[in-house]
Amino acid sequence: MQLSPVIHVSHLQKRFGKFQALHDVTFDVQPGEVFGFIGPNGAGKSTTIRTLLGLLRASGGTATIFGKDVFHDAVSIHKNIAYVPGDVYLWPNLTGGEIIDLFLRLSQQRHSKRTDELIKAFGLDTSKKARTYSKGNRQKVALIAALSQSADLYIFDEPTSGLDPLNEQVFQDEVKALKAAGKAILLSSHILSEVEQMCDRIGIIREGQIIETGTLTEMQHLTRTQISVTTKSPLTDLTDQPGVHQLKQTGKTAATFAVDSEAMTTVTRYLAEHQILTLKSTPPTLEDLFLRYYSQQPDQTNSKTGDGSDA
Amino acid sequence: MPRQPFFQTGRILSINLRRDWLKLLIWLIALSGLFASIAAKFNNLYGSKTAIEKITATLNTPAMISLFGRLPHGPYSSADVFAGEMTVFMAIFGVIMNFSLAISLTRGDEDSGVTELVSARYVGPYATMMAAINELMIANGLLALLYAGGLQVAGLNGTNTGGNLVLGISLGLNGLMFGLLAVVCAQLAASSRAATSLAYLLFGVIYLARMLTDVSHPRYTWLSPLGWVEKLQTYRSNNWLPAMLMLITIVVLMVLTIMLRARRDLNAGILATRPGRRHASLFLRGPVSLVGRLERNTILAWIIGLFIFGAMYGSVFNTVADILKSNPITLKLLADPHTAALATTQVLKSFIALLMIIFAVCAIIPGLQIIFRLATDEQRGMLEMLHARPVSRFRLNVVLSIWGIVTSVLALTAAVGGLAVAANMVLDHPLANKLFIHGLLANISPLLIFLGAGALLVGWLPKLRSLVWLYLGATFVMNYFGRLFDLPEWATKLSPFGFIGHVPASSLNWSVFWWQTGIAAALFVVGLIGYQLRDLNSAN
Numbered sequence: 113m114q115l116s117p118v119i120h121v122s123h124l125q126k127r128f129g130k131f132q133a134l135h136d137v138t139f140d141v142q143p144g145e146v147f148g149f150i151g152p153n154g155a156g157k158s159t160t161i162r163t164l165l166g167l168l169r170a171s172g173g174t175a176t177i178f179g180k181d182v183f184h185d186a187v188s189i190h191k192n193i194a195y196v197p198g199d200v201y202l203w204p205n206l207t208g209g210e211i212i213d214l215f216l217r218l219s220q221q222r223h224s225k226r227t228d229e230l231i232k233a234f235g236l237d238t239s240k241k242a243r244t245y246s247k248g249n250r251q252k253v254a255l256i257a258a259l260s261q262s263a264d265l266y267i268f269d270e271p272t273s274g275l276d277p278l279n280e281q282v283f284q285d286e287v288k289a290l291k292a293a294g295k296a297i298l299l300s301s302h303i304l305s306e307v308e309q310m311c312d313r314i315g316i317i318r319e320g321q322i323i324e325t326g327t328l329t330e331m332q333h334l335t336r337t338q339i340s341v342t343t344k345s346p347l348t349d350l351t352d353q354p355g356v357h358q359l360k361q362t363g364k365t366a367a368t369f370a371v372d373s374e375a376m377t378t379v380t381r382y383l384a385e386h387q388i389l390t391l392k393s394t395p396p397t398l399e400d401l402f403l404r405y406y407s408q409q410p411d412q413t414n415s416k417t418g419d420g421s422d423a
Numbered sequence: 424m425p426r427q428p429f430f431q432t433g434r435i436l437s438i439n440l441r442r443d444w445l446k447l448l449i450w451l452i453a454l455s456g457l458f459a460s461i462a463a464k465f466n467n468l469y470g471s472k473t474a475i476e477k478i479t480a481t482l483n484t485p486a487m488i489s490l491f492g493r494l495p496h497g498p499y500s501s502a503d504v505f506a507g508e509m510t511v512f513m514a515i516f517g518v519i520m521n522f523s524l525a526i527s528l529t530r531g532d533e534d535s536g537v538t539e540l541v542s543a544r545y546v547g548p549y550a551t552m553m554a555a556i557n558e559l560m561i562a563n564g565l566l567a568l569l570y571a572g573g574l575q576v577a578g579l580n581g582t583n584t585g586g587n588l589v590l591g592i593s594l595g596l597n598g599l600m601f602g603l604l605a606v607v608c609a610q611l612a613a614s615s616r617a618a619t620s621l622a623y624l625l626f627g628v629i630y631l632a633r634m635l636t637d638v639s640h641p642r643y644t645w646l647s648p649l650g651w652v653e654k655l656q657t658y659r660s661n662n663w664l665p666a667m668l669m670l671i672t673i674v675v676l677m678v679l680t681i682m683l684r685a686r687r688d689l690n691a692g693i694l695a696t697r698p699g700r701r702h703a704s705l706f707l708r709g710p711v712s713l714v715g716r717l718e719r720n721t722i723l724a725w726i727i728g729l730f731i732f733g734a735m736y737g738s739v740f741n742t743v744a745d746i747l748k749s750n751p752i753t754l755k756l757l758a759d760p761h762t763a764a765l766a767t768t769q770v771l772k773s774f775i776a777l778l779m780i781i782f783a784v785c786a787i788i789p790g791l792q793i794i795f796r797l798a799t800d801e802q803r804g805m806l807e808m809l810h811a812r813p814v815s816r817f818r819l820n821v822v823l824s825i826w827g828i829v830t831s832v833l834a835l836t837a838a839v840g841g842l843a844v845a846a847n848m849v850l851d852h853p854l855a856n857k858l859f860i861h862g863l864l865a866n867i868s869p870l871l872i873f874l875g876a877g878a879l880l881v882g883w884l885p886k887l888r889s890l891v892w893l894y895l896g897a898t899f900v901m902n903y904f905g906r907l908f909d910l911p912e913w914a915t916k917l918s919p920f921g922f923i924g925h926v927p928a929s930s931l932n933w934s935v936f937w938w939q940t941g942i943a944a945a946l947f948v949v950g951l952i953g954y955q956l957r958d959l960n961s962a963n
Contacts, residue, residue, distance in 0.1 A: 128958075165811050167959040187815045195811040201804030203717055204614060206699070213703035214713060218812040223702060239698040243613065254808060267811075 117142050118178060118265050118296035119164065125172035126159055126320075133159045135320040137173070141296050143264075146287065148311030149300040150398075152406055156320040157300045158198060161269050164298075165195060177265060191219065194258035198270035198300075200250040202242035208253045209238030215257035227260040233282045248274035259286050266290060267298045272306065284310060304398040314398070316405055323405065328398065335404055336370035338394040339379075344387035353382055365389075430547035435554035439528065440561075447562055450520045454566060457900070458513055459573030462505060466580055469504045478504055485743045486774040489634050489736060490781075492653040493641050500581025506590060506657040511633075512904075514597050514652045517566070521602030522622050524562060528555035529606055530615035533690055542689065552606070552684055556677065559602040567595025586658035589666065596669040597652050601626065603676035610683035613692030620724065627728060631735050638739040648672065710814055710822040718793055722830050725789040726837045729782065733838035736778055737845025743770055764852060769928070771854065775842070775862050776925035780902045782838035783866040783920070787873045787895060790831030794877045797823055798885035801959055810959060820882070820954045824947055827874050832867060839863045858927040865926035868939030869919035875946030882953030894918075 117140035126134040134156045141147040151157050162168045164175055166186030175182045177189045202211055212231075213223050231238055234252045242250065251274045258266060266287075272280045280303075287310055290297060301307050307314060308328060316324040324331060336357060341347075346364040350356060355375020361367045365386075371379050383391070396404075440447075469475050479499050481487055494507040529552065532538045538551050547553075571591025574582065605622040612618040632647035644650035651665035687693050706712050797820060800806050809819065839859050847853040873895060880888040898918040901910065915921035922935050 162807075162959075167807065167810055169956070169958055186810075187813050190811060190813040193811070195808065197804075197807050197811075199804060200808070203800075203805055205717065207701070209701040210699065210703040210707060210716075214707055215808065215812065217703070217708040218809070218814055220813070238701045241699055 116179065119147075119176075119298060120179075121160070121164070121173070121175045123173035124160065124163065124170055124175050126156075126163055126168060127171040133320055134163070134171075137317065137320070137322050139315045139322055139325050141265075141298055143296050144291060144294040145313065146291050146297045146299060146311045148307035148314040149298060149317065150302075150304065150307055150314060150402065151317035155317045157317060158269055159320075160317070161267060161298070161300060164267065165190075192263050193265040193267060194219075194261045194263040195267045196251070196254045196258045196269065196271045198273060200247075200254045202245070202250055202253060204243035205241060207239055207241055208236055208245065208249070211242060211253055212238065212257045212260075215254075216261060219261055219263075221261050224260060227256065230256045230260050230286075234279055246274070248276065248279070251275060252279070255283065259290075263295070265296045265298070269300045270302060271299075272301070272303060280306070304402060308398045316402070318405060331398075331401055332396050333373045335396045335401055336372050337376065337396060338368070338370055338400075340366075340368040340390075340392045341383055342366045342389045343383060344389060347383075347386055350382075353379055355379060428547045428549045429553045430550055431545065432547065432550045432553045432557065435541060435546065435550055436557050439554055439558055443524075443528075443558065447524075447558075450524070451562065451565055451569065454513070454516055454520060455569035455573055457516075458509065458570055459577060461509065462574055462577035462579060465501050465505045465577070469501050470580060475499050475501065475504060479507075482507055484770065484774075485638055485739055486770075486777055489638050489739060490777075492633070492637050492644075492650070495656065495659055500579075500658070502579040502581035502583075502586065502658045505579055506586070506655075510590065510594070510652050510655070510657070511649070513570075513594055514649060515630075517563070517594055517598035518601040518626060518649075521559060521563070521598045522605045522619065522626070525555065525559055525602040525605035526609055526615050526619050526622065528558060529609040530612070530618045533609075534615050539689060549681060549684060552680065556603065556606060556680075559599055559606075563595040563599040563602065566598060567592045570594055581658060583658060583661075585661040589655050589661045589663060590657045593652055593655055593666045593669065596666055596673065597649075600648065600669050600673050600676065603673055603680065606680050607676055607683065610680060610687060611693045613690075613694065617692070620721065624724070624728070627732070631732070635735060635739070638742055710809075710819050711826075714793065714796070714823060714826045717796075718789075718826065718830070721789060721792075722833075725786075725830070725834045729785060729834045729838035730841035732785070733778075733782060733841030733843075734845035735841075737842040737847075738849055740771060740774075740846040741849040741851075743767055743774070768852075768854070771846075772858060772928040773925060775858060776928045777902075778842065779839070779862045779866050779926070780920050781899070782842075783835055783870050784895060784899045784902075786831045786835035786838060787870055789834055790827035790829075790870075790874050791877045791891060791895075793830055794823055794827040794874060794881060795888055797881045797954065798888055801885070806959065816955050816959075817951065820878075820951050824874070824878055824951075827877075828871065831870055831874060835866065835870060836863060861931040862927045864936065865923045865931050866920070868936045868943065869923060871943035872919040872939055872946065875943040875950070878950035879946045879953070880950070882950030883957065 119139075119141040121140070122138050124134055124137040125132070137156065137160050139147070149157055149160070159168065163170050164177065164182050166183045166189070169183055178192065180189050182189065202208075206214075212227065216223055216227070234256060236249060236252045236256065240249075242253070245253070251271065255271060258268075268287075272283055275283065284306065287297060287299070291310075291312075299307065299311060311328075313325060313327050314331065315322050324334070342363075343365050347361065347367050348364075350361070350367055350369070351359055353375070355372035356379060357370045357372070359367060359369040469478055479494060479497065482491060482494050482504070490511075491508055492511040495503070499507075532551070532555075541551055542548070568591065571587045574587035574591065575584065604625060605618070608622040608625070609615070609618040612621050626649075629647050629649045633644055633650040633653075636643040636647065636650065637653070644653055648669075651668055654662060654665045656662040683693055707716050797806075806819075810816070839862060843854075843856065843859040873891065876894070877888065877891045880891060898920055901915065901918060902920060904910075919939055922939065924930070924932060924935075926932075
């Protein structure tokens with residue numbers, strides 16, 4: 113990409129006393145791109161985001177937004193970003209409406225028609241005191257304030273964890289609109305289907321380290337496709353084929369198994385030799401990818417080919 | 424839900440105790456240690472007849488009566504002096520302990536969601552509340568035993584076991600009674616902060632009722648629950664009637680709590696929260712107005728409260744002369760009208776100097792709470808979204824510091840103003856305004872040092888910020904007692920209030936004012952630097 117990245121993170125490290133929360137985080141986010149940031153609890157997603165916001169001071173590496181240092185130029189960066197934290201905490205004796213207006217004014221913007229549209233779309237009662245809001249409603253306050261703000265970069269840290277499916281849809285539509293308008297978006301999420309649908313590129317973080325970045329297609333390439341097949345002649349030596357895993361033979365001529373992407377050509381050739389009757393191939397979902405990177409099951413860790421952490 | 428309303432109370436209690444044991448231990452050791460160590464010193468301090476005469480003359484002045492309550496009629500033993508000096512004082516500290524424990528066990532756990540998690544288990548609907556009340560009973564019961572035991576061991580001249588028991592047990596019951604008052608407040612208000620404010624508001628009224636009646640008509644002190652501990656006749660007739668009254672009140676408050684709890688939902692208060700504005704007012708547009716909006720009720724309550732507090736003390740100034748006449752030592756001086764006026768003014772000046780420090784300690788509380796928002800709101804996660812906006816750390820820190828300073832100074836001014844207005848209304852010979860203004864000015868520099876110390880810790884070590892409360896508490900104790908125990912010079916200098924003299928009884932020292940203000944400014948600046956550099960933590 114020829115444009116200069118909105119977010120540039122290079123070998124970012126963060127230590128809390130003896131605990132090393134971030135070992136080595138490197139990724140870029142380009143304008144007009146939705147970057148999905150996934151990883152299990154405690155992997156360092158929020159720590160990375162909070163460092164990008166200048167709340168935490170990096171122990172090593174560099175991080176810039178709009179080409180400016182995230183810690184020292186925090187205020188000027190913050191003029192052009194909108195942020196929604198995963199856990200939204202609000203001042204209990206202010207109403208949702210007051211907080212939305214306050215947040216907009218702090219970013220030198222005002223309550224617009226768009227704000228009212230968003231309040232309607234998310235169905236928030238803005239006259240209630242924040243003390244009475246549920247988690248989902250508190251999240252809506254932050255989302256409305258962020259989405260009705262015009263910014264160049266939007267950072268969402270698990271923004272939909274408390275929303276119902278209808279509101280989640282509203283959120284996804286809004287993000288698509290932002291993307292179409294050429295904004296950069298960093299989306300950290302647990303909901304992998306959401307990431308799969310919305311994100312152009314994905315970064316996977318584990319134990320404070322980015323272990324994989326790329327498009328979903330690129331990543332699918334690194335892992336296995338699920339195959340179920342029936343053939344005319346018996347599949348006697350399927351086990352011996354390289355790149356075949358988790359083989360379940362349901363009969364002499366029927367089998368389901370997972371195949372490494374790089375072994376796909378050889379395996380399909382082998383199957384073709386046995387005269388395919390039916391063939392169903394399922395590409396790996398993000399969930400499969402995710403589980404593959406994190407699962408500690410012996411059959412996964414023992415198999416060496418295409419193991420993500422080596423790649 | 425199980426049938427028995429208190430099912431599993433014991434199990435919840437034991438879990439709570441495992442969580443709270445250190446906090447309870449610290450309170451118990453601090454309070455009983457203070458009590459017993461003073462008791463142990465008393466035979467030395469006030470063993471001789473002359474020492475007792477001197478101290479009782481002081482304790483019979485209106486200033487001391489307003490602070491400690493009335494002494495019974497003489498002659499006095501060391502034990503009488505101890506009971507006269509310590510009873511109301513320890514009762515106040517017991518109230519502070521119980522408010523803190525009771526609110527955090529009830530509203531605090533509810534605010535943090537613990538109560539909801541526990542109530543969803545197989546437990547009785549009132550079990551969490553009863554466990555909290557039981558913990559208060561245990562804490563106050565142990566405290567009562569420690570007090571009585573401490574007195575027994577100290578062996579004051581003129582002591583008796585009955586008196587030790589009635590004093591110790593009544594102090595424990597008094598604590599429990601106010602603890603239950605706080606539990607009632609926790610049912611009424613919808614957050615722990617609001618519950619604490621409500622409890623202290625009620626306590627303020629009860630305290631003022633005690634103070635006013637003590638100075639003017641001690642018979643009516645029975646009307647204030649805080650006055651009951653004064654009616655024990657400790658080491659005289661050892662009257663158990665006040666203890667009975669406390670016990671009855673405790674039962675009444677317990678029934679009231681259960682009734683109120685039955686009428687409200689979890690996480691809600693009896694006092695309903697009204698819907699508010701759909702849009703922010705034009706005024707609410709930045710950190711300055713945000714703090715103003717969040718704190719306006721608290722700030723107003725403190726200013727009005729301290730004005731009334733000051734006015735109540737001012738309104739008893741005219742009784743000073745009357746009480747001086749009842750004192751054989753001062754009566755002779757009062758025969759001559761000129762010396763009488765002089766002597767009265769002198770006594771009043773010392774009284775003002777003493778009150779000033781108490782006012783200042785009170786005035787520091789709201790200012791420190793505002794500055795501590797930098798840490799408390801950070802821990803509760805509210806500052807995260809503010810910091811993610813174009814609001815610099817510098818700006819936020821300076822805004823909160825200035826709000827804190829302004830609030831404390833205004834609160835102190837209100838107290839002094841109330842004192843001056845009321846005093847000059849009741850006095851035949853009004854006091855010069857200069858006296859009050861100098862008293863106010865002298866106390867501003869130590870006040871700033873306390874706020875600066877708070878800002879310093881918020882900037883560098885936010886988790887240790889409670890140390891400032893501890894320091895403030897110690898300062899309060901030292902000054903409350905300062906004149907009664909001849910504290911060594913170095914001990915009074917441990918607090919910034921130890922350097923300012925007894926203005927207006929002594930003259931205002933501008934050099935102290937300036938160097939203390941300088942130190943305070945340095946504390947704020949160093950704190951600000953720390954706040955610029957450190958990590959900002961989140962709620963999770």
